[in-house]
Amino acid sequence: MTTALDTHDLKSRFGGKLLHPNDRGYDAARKVFNAMIDRRPGLIAQCTSPEDVVLVVNFARERRLLLSVRCAGHNVAGFAVCNEGVVIDLSLMKHIAVNAAARSVRVEAGTTWGEITDALQPHGLAATGGYVSVTGVSGLTLGGGLGWLARKHGLAIDNLLSAEVVLADGRRVNASAGENEDLYWALRGGGGNFGIVTSFTFQAHPAGTVLGGIVVHPFAVATSVLRRWREFEETAPEELTEGAMLFHFGNDPAVPAPLRGVKVVAAGGVYAGAAEEGEKVLAPLRAFGPPVADLFQSMPYSAAQRMADFLWPPGLLNYWKSCFLEDLSDAAIQVIADFFSRVPSAHTVVVLESLGHSAIQRVPEAATAFVNRRYPFNFLVTSAWSDAADTGKNVLWARQFFEAMGPFAAKASYVNYIGDEGVDGVRAAYGDEKFARLAALKAKFDPTNLFRMNQNVTPAFR
Numbered sequence: 001m002t003t004a005l006d007t008h009d010l011k012s013r014f015g016g017k018l019l020h021p022n023d024r025g026y027d028a029a030r031k032v033f034n035a036m037i038d039r040r041p042g043l044i045a046q047c048t049s050p051e052d053v054v055l056v057v058n059f060a061r062e063r064r065l066l067l068s069v070r071c072a073g074h075n076v077a078g079f080a081v082c083n084e085g086v087v088i089d090l091s092l093m094k095h096i097a098v099n100a101a102a103r104s105v106r107v108e109a110g111t112t113w114g115e116i117t118d119a120l121q122p123h124g125l126a127a128t129g130g131y132v133s134v135t136g137v138s139g140l141t142l143g144g145g146l147g148w149l150a151r152k153h154g155l156a157i158d159n160l161l162s163a164e165v166v167l168a169d170g171r172r173v174n175a176s177a178g179e180n181e182d183l184y185w186a187l188r189g190g191g192g193n194f195g196i197v198t199s200f201t202f203q204a205h206p207a208g209t210v211l212g213g214i215v216v217h218p219f220a221v222a223t224s225v226l227r228r229w230r231e232f233e234e235t236a237p238e239e240l241t242e243g244a245m246l247f248h249f250g251n252d253p254a255v256p257a258p259l260r261g262v263k264v265v266a267a268g269g270v271y272a273g274a275a276e277e278g279e280k281v282l283a284p285l286r287a288f289g290p291p292v293a294d295l296f297q298s299m300p301y302s303a304a305q306r307m308a309d310f311l312w313p314p315g316l317l318n319y320w321k322s323c324f325l326e327d328l329s330d331a332a333i334q335v336i337a338d339f340f341s342r343v344p345s346a347h348t349v350v351v352l353e354s355l356g357h358s359a360i361q362r363v364p365e366a367a368t369a370f371v372n373r374r375y376p377f378n379f380l381v382t383s384a385w386s387d388a389a390d391t392g393k394n395v396l397w398a399r400q401f402f403e404a405m406g407p408f409a410a411k412a413s414y415v416n417y418i419g420d421e422g423v424d425g426v427r428a429a430y431g432d433e434k435f436a437r438l439a440a441l442k443a444k445f446d447p448t449n450l451f452r453m454n455q456n457v458t459p460a461f462r
């Protein structure tokens with residue numbers, strides 16, 4: 001039984017909604033993307049302003065309560081919710097202001113990438129965002145932020161102009177290249193460790209219409225398709241942000257008959273440049289095989305940002321493993337095909353993101369807290385299933401798969417794609433040097449580790 005927290009002191013000044021266990025809406029508000037996470041906070045504070053956030057930060061700190069922060073709840077480790085403590089829920093803070101002349105957009109911290117894309121599309125603009133529309137701006141950006149414009153314009157953090165932040169002591173500050181530079185550095189890749197961001201301002205880019213889609217092949221030819229895709233990626237221009245994926249199409253009438261329920265390997269993404277040039281660039285990828293389906297077409301960027309949503313429906317049980325790859329050797333491809341041939345769930349997706357020779361590497365490694373800009377591929381297993389009775393076999397399969405990829409893995413991973421791997425996992429993801437700098441900044445901005453429901457960097461005092 002979760003104890004409801006006494007919010008007498010908070011109620012009169014708080015502008016949003018306070019949800020206690022047994023309140024209507026409490027159960028919906030404590031649900032996150034990953035159905036493995038079932039936590040019962042003592043209070044969910046749905047904030048509507050930075051002032052609300054300050055009140056709840058002070059409330060939690062003064063009472064030494066466990067505190068978590070939620071935007072869209074996509075973090076697979078479930079850090080957005082906690083047991084017994086307080087959730088600062090930002091999902092009602094969705095104001096978006098586009099400055100078309102400056103090509104920038106200021107968004108409140110509860111917006112999703114789909115909402116930002118929809119606000120920018122009428123201006124022929126896009127922010128770098130994520131690969132799906134429903135992920136939250138906050139968690140994605142603070143960890144780095146990979147999306148369909150990453151190879152052309154970099155990570156979300158590379159386009160972050162400024163952030164408004166509530167610190168652990170309740171102060172409100174700005175972070176940008178000219179103000180609180182050390183905080184600005186830490187926010188760009190260091191996750192939710194340093195404060196609660198209440199708004200972000202991003203550089204946006206022209207991207208009205210793009211060429212988006214995938215080519216689909218039968219799983220039986222996975223190894224030859226992945227090898228061809230790897231060669232294709234070696235010379236792909238920055239306008240093209242692409243991935244390869246292994247998955248099952250759903251068994252529903254919306255899927256074209258030949259693909260219904262079928263296990264496939266696919267390659268695709270977004271070409272954000274002149275359509276004619278894009279057709280030329282994509283021609284070899286589209287000709288190879290040939291594919292059983294070629295779903296590339298010209299579309300508004302807002303449609304491209306939604307095209308992968310179907311692969312990750314909410315409400316499933318999830319267990320993810322991820323690491324960067326030094327390269328994608330034939331032996332690695334063979335391991336991927338072998339494991340996917342015996343994947344225990346038709347909801348599981350394996351992703352290879354191509355990140356090399358792109359705008360990501362144009363930003364110096366030391367410029368932000370994000371690590372490991374140099375790796376050409378990011379490998380991600382999103383193991384997902386619907387029946388709790390299948391948890392053991394799906395988790396075991398994902399672990400064994402990840403272990404088998406060990407010889408090809410870089411000793412580094414993207415913090416937004418990993419589960420709760422403890423302090424060792426966080427240190428390994430950042431590497432010793434960046435971890436040490438982050439830990440020193442943590443001691444400056446959050447000495448008591450109030451913000452610890454995250455890929456946690458523990459404070460290091462000199």
Ligand SMILES: Cc1cc2nc3c(=O)[nH]c(=O)nc-3n(C[C@H](O)[C@H](O)[C@H](O)COP(=O)(O)OP(=O)(O)OC[C@H]3O[C@@H](n4cnc5c(N)ncnc54)[C@H](O)[C@@H]3O)c2cc1C
Pocket residue numbers: 032033068069070071072073074075076078079080081090109129130131132134135136137138139140141142143144145146147191192193195196197198312416417453454455
């Ligand atoms: C289906 C799916 C698709 C994904 N696609 C992508 C993708 O395309 N690119 C990519 O880079 N990543 C992607 N991710 C990973 C994603 O970036 C992380 O899961 C991220 O944490 C999600 O952000 P959120 O705000 O929705 O998460 P939440 O679960 O709401 O928050 C996650 C954590 O971020 C911190 N946090 C949230 N809001 C704030 C804030 N305002 N201030 C300070 N800290 C805060 C907290 O520590 C919180 O626990 C995807 C995840 C899923 C499940």
